[in-house]
Amino acid sequence: MNDLQLRTVNVTRYVTPLREGGSLPAIAEADDHFLYVLKFRGAGQGPRALIAELIGGEIARYLGLRVPELVFANLDEAFGRTEPDEEIQDLLKASVGLNLALHYLSGAITFDPTVTRVDAKLASQIVWLDCFLTNMDRTCRNTNMLLWHKELWLIDHGAALYFHHSWQNWEEQAIKPFFLVKDHVLLPWASELESVNKEFSELLNPEKIASVINLIPDDWLEGETSFDSKIAHREAYKNFLTNRLAHSDIFLKEAQHAREIFI
Template sequence: MNKIDIRTVNVVQYVQPLREGGSLPAIVKADDDFLYVLKFRGAGQGKKALISEFIGGELARAIGLRVPELVFANLDDSFSKTEPDEEIQDLLKFSVGLNLGLHYLSSAITYDPLVTTVDAQTASKVVLLDSIISNIDRTAKNTNLLIWNKQLWIIDNGASFYFHHNWPLWESHLTRTFPLIKDHVLLQQATALDQAKEEITTAITPQIIEDIITNIPEDWLVNDTDSLTPAQMRAAYTAYLNAKLTMIDALVKEAKDAR
């Protein structure tokens, strides 16, 4: 089994902000000459959103869904000094260090359920994955899915794992299902949930989970307001994912009932 291999790049140019994102991500150019959508550590949900984005994206990739390459992206303090927009200036100032970049899919369009049909197996895998990671943000109002080269691509998992915003109570989430799956944009097309379950439980091994959690940058796990150490947080994410996989039959039933 291949260990996941996340590249680290340096941002060399701030190209433009993406105003449609609440956290004001931006298109940037890195020193590998590629463009990335950069998610900033200094944005609203901070480093926790980057952790959710990273874990969710790499799990999606592990189960065979299409995800733009994720990279760790170093941002130095020179960009805030030349940025005229005060809001962006502050964001850049608070985001010096390691951020998360998603390979920019040029000319991709937002997935529209009224225009594009997704095959049942893909839809079912996305629905079940979002149940596992408790992703509250894949609704018709905000699909966080792209169509690129006529294929469905998964982006924006930053609203997942919401238990990590309140660490003292995280263990109470271990046995919960995910009722909000009723609002999932792909739920009606997810008619192959049993097959998707088999694929997911085969693909997401304890080793895959360990590899992903091990690759979270230590710096992202350090917050003055958190009661857990970085090692305890890694253990919590690992326990959470393993717990969800052991109760995947309940998640399948919940999604079927909601559909």
Template structure:
């Protein structure tokens, strides 16, 4: 089973929580001496948000968008025992095991569409990708984009694939477009959607999608309340993405009409 090569590191120091994130991500140091933004498996949307983050991030990387390196992060139970804040203590306790980290981009600033310009090609890639992965969280209110080294970096894809919060109805989403694209922060700049769609179809092959989906740790696909097995879930993510790529012309038209 071919997968993307993602490093695994161990958390050695909890530095500080990032209070602006609803799920209380944190800046941590790993045993490779780098800093990461740690996304916790014990947070609100749990392991499903980590799966969305992983798939969305690696799809973004595949199509040439800038995204911080993603790593698997082992968290042991020692951190919760020394944390005075009860909310964070619980989060650390429920997140023991394998979590997801994004390389921390020091001195990056949150993208502000009124201050920072973005080229049409990059904007079109982000808009179309978010339509494919049904990312409802890239709006003016919460851009989930960073400006670093004069480039746009994509972060926070955890709100994507919202169908996976209810596996009993997931197949209803296979034929749906993405009307919420009308709220996308980069929509006004996305003037090359048709060109980008052709590139997506040549890059995001079935093999590439399988490679990305197969990277999801088995442990993240196991939950007693889920109706599907881990293998069935993997197959569902692949089927969903292939269905969206098959209707990419409709997604392009929807975005262009909204723009």
């Protein structure tokens, strides 16, 4: 039985777009009167980016890292009809139904590695996570981390699990090193990768991975021609992450190697 649940909110007000990249996320208000950063299923990469965001965020949270609360955000068919911007109106029309949103951390500032130093343990945990998730988007150019109340928060895992945009040779991808770790913003400080690998490999298990994958709404799995059914599609995510966890030494060694070259 799935022991994980996400709250579902209804979007009541579109506040402002966040013009970052091509996905046009937005700050929006929901019927619980909180503000959220809303990620749209109708954006360029479709539900796959939301699936990566959901999996990455909830696994990070389970491992003890700080991630803003994730919620399912329901967008009504009538929402956005009065939006004057045609591009945004088209996006809202394409995103009717369940989307994904992160609690908006008001007053948070973007993490800057030249200003803030991260301790070795936390840096190693985040590097390990991103190697596990094949998250290419935690670089100096775009750190996808915020400082909020003097604590480091992880945001935006939509670029993780990039193999699922084609599902080509995904079984092989599961046990491959993560070569892009060389560009990770926290790699210089990640001196405790070996102990973190042991800790996280024991903490994370197939049951916990399954409980996260089971959160994915069925309609986010529609239209994928690589699988005969949504059940098979969901199982592929479980198998990818379970196999990757079982072979974590492979991406651990690549991270250690990249760090030796960097230093």
